Amino acid sequence: MINFLNQTKQPNTKYANNKRVFVYPLLCVIAAIFLVQCSSKDNGLPAGDPDNAGLFVPDGFEVVAVVDSLKGRARHLTVNTNGDIYVKLRFPNDEGGNAALRDTDNDGKADIIETFDDYIDRSSYGTEMRIHNGYLYFSSVTRIYRQKLTDQLVPDTELELILTDRQPPRQHDTKPIAFDNEGNLYTVYGAPSDVCQVDDRSPLSPGMFPCPILEDRAGVWKFDANKLNQFQEDGEKFATGLRSVVGMDWNHQDDNLYAVVHGRDYMHPTWPNKFTPWEGSVLPSEVFVRLKDGDDAGWPYHYYDQIKGDYxxxxxxxxxxxxxxxxxxxxxxxxxGFLGHFAPNDIMFYEGDQFPERYKNGAFIAFHGSTSSAPYPQTGYFIGFVPMENGIPTGPWEVFADGFAEQEIIKNTSDATYRPMGLAVGPDGSLYVSDSEKGKIWRIMYKGDKDEFGEAELAGMEERKRTASNIKTPVEFEDLVVKPNDEDDIYSDENVGEGGKLYNTYCSVCHQRNGLGNDRFPPLDDAEWILGDKTRLINVVLQGLRGEIFVHEKSYNNVMPKLDRLSDEEIAGILTYVRGSFGNKGSKITPEEVAKVRKTNETP
Known part of the structure; x- marks a missing residue:
């Protein structure tokens, strides 16, 4: 063919037109074959982004960014049978607490984005978004709703209230949802405490025994999925000993409920006489559990050690x-049992057909990323995968997608550009991942030969599991990223003075060494709580703080432990440092001012 088209001899005019007639149809046939092959390979899937939207995935997979950001950011998401995407927004507002996205031209990008459903309770921990039996189910911190789906992108049906939690929003309230095959809905009542201490999160404070929280929190409850206006007493307690669960799913292959559980915080900062900084960084395990009626996962009395393999x-x-x-x-x-503080925020059993067979019935897990791994690197910030058959792992867990943080080493949680939050599968078997920091959504697709997929295609991800600082278990001392006398670190003890040293000891594990906080604990820069009323600020340290507050127009709902055991000089030093750091230009707080507030509090 090439020789025929490039021959230099002048063609015989008698046959010239015949040659053109022969060549052009042949070229068309070749082009058609090429297009059919490409179409067959891609199965009608859109092209991935040239850089896989910033992610590392196994060979043969491609990634397209569905949307770069959503105004309210994102928690969990779900995908309808027509490809429409529904997202639970992290920061609901007057425009709505949910987002609906539609791709109208099959390029993988959302062309239409609409927000909807303005409902009570706008706390930022409201999590779930699921489609079940033609209804869109979603949760705020204290309520579970549903709406009947129609042919409209935004449901135009009545908003129905399924469940109300009578207690106000508190830490670890997220209300994830799972459905069994018998018409039941499962959700979590999180523990409003770290370890059921007398003084929550306070150093050396003992635990209450028996723990009163276990009566009506720290567990999974079962409800009728179709009954409206239920309360906790209308359901049945299904499992206990669960401090914080953000992700659950029903495994239809073995017909059981599964959950990924956040372990307790601060082993070393709370008990420095019993646990080293390294132990505080790697323990306790974040566990992936199968839950049956009556099961106990150990909290608050026990924790799971993934290194020793026991409670x-x-x-x-x-x-x-x-x-x-x-x-x-x-x-x-x-x-x-995963590394401590990975923060597993969603789990999903893969029932699609697009991916290679080894992924069928296995569990994908979104690791949101740690906030308390210092002085070692913050860990998590990736999508993991557990190969399974009938609820039993068939091999070690794997790294499926990484690169969300866009950082080689994450010192502070705020260093991470993105944090994977939710998982969903589309009707074609694509995997969707949401992000809580900017509201980005990725679509992961397989374009390779499923029959040829194997260890070679997984080699790069296995290397990341062994070497990436956000995934591997850190080596004690060798992998320290926060060192007391590091002259190049502007936040090291060497460079921050006495008040800064105290801040690094007592405060940075939550608010981070750069003062920018994270999803759980508020930032300290340009905040009215810091630069406003001095008496109120001193009292926060002396008496602690619990309940929902707003900083920079964002909701935070956790516990600030009281630090009244510190001296007036130490508290004044910390607060003076905070009011003069992180871009703040507040005046000093003196030991005398602290003493005056302390005395006022002690006066009957």
Whole structure:
């Protein structure tokens, strides 16, 4: 063919037109074959972005960014049978708490984005978004709603209230949802405490025994998925010992409920006499568990150690890293124990057909990323995968997608550009991932040969699991990223003075060393709580703070432990440092001012 088209001899005019007639149809046939092959390979899927939208994935996969940002950012998401995407917004406002997205030209990008449903309770922990039996179910912190889906992008049907939590928003209230095959809905009542301490999150404070929180929190409850206007007492307690659960899913292959659980915080900062900084960074495990009726996952009395492979007593109840206590054999065995503080925020069993067969019935997990791994690197910020068959892992867990943080080493949570939050599968088997920081959404597609997919295609991700600082277990001392006398670190103890040293010891684990906070704890820069009323600020340190507050127009709902055991000089030093750092230009706070407030509080 090439020789025929490029011959230099002058053609015989008798046959010239015949040659053109022969060549052009042949070229058309070749082009058609090429297009059919491409169409067959891509299966009608849109092209991935040239850089895979910034992500690392196994060979053969492509990634397209559906949307770069959503105004209200994102929690969980779901995808309808026609490809429409519904997102639970992290920061609801008057325009609505949910977003609906539609791709009208099949290029993988959202062309229409609409917000809808202005409802009570705009706290930022409201999480769930699921489609079940033709209804769109979603949750705020204290309520679960549903709407009947129609052919409209934004449902024009009545907003129905399924469940109301009578208690006000508190820490670990997220209301994830799962459905079984019998018409039941499962949701979580989170523990409003870290480890059921007498003084929550306060150093050396003992745990309450028995823990009163276990009566009506720290567990999973089962409800009728179709009954309206239910309260907690209308449901049945299904499982207990669960401090914080943001992601649940029903495994239809083995017909069981599964959850990913956040372990307790601050092993070292709260108990420095019992646990080293390294142990505080890697423990306790974030566990992936199968839950059956009556199961107990151990909180608050026990934590799971993924290195030793067993449960141990929490220090609030006399533990020291070796004592296990009684009835450990009665606790729910994890399916997998992950590194501490990975923050698993969603789980999804893959039932699609697009991906290679090894992914079928396995569990994808979105690791949102740690906030309390210092002085070692913050960890998580990736999508993991557990290969499974009938609810049993068939191999070690894997890294499926990474690169969300866009940082080689994450010192402060705020360093991460994106944090993976939610997971969903589209009707064609594509995997969708949402982000809580900017509201970005990725669509991950497989374009390779499914029959040829194997270890070679996974090699790059296996290397990331072994070496990436946000995924591997850090080596004690060797992998420290926060060092007391690091002259190049502007926030090191060497460079911040006495008040800064105290801040790094008592405050930075939550508010971060750069003062910018994270999803759970508020930033300290240009905040009215910091630069406003001095008496109020001093009282926050002396008495602690709990309940919902707003900083920079964003909701935060956690616990600030009281630090009244610190001296007046130490508290004044911390607050003076905070009011003069992170871009703040507030005046000093003196020991005398602290003493005056302390005395006022002690006066009957």
């Amino acid at each position: 141990f007593l929490n220090p609030e109840y006399g533990g020291d890293g070796e004592k296990q206590g009684e009835d450990v054999d009665q606790l729910t065995d994890p399916v997998v």
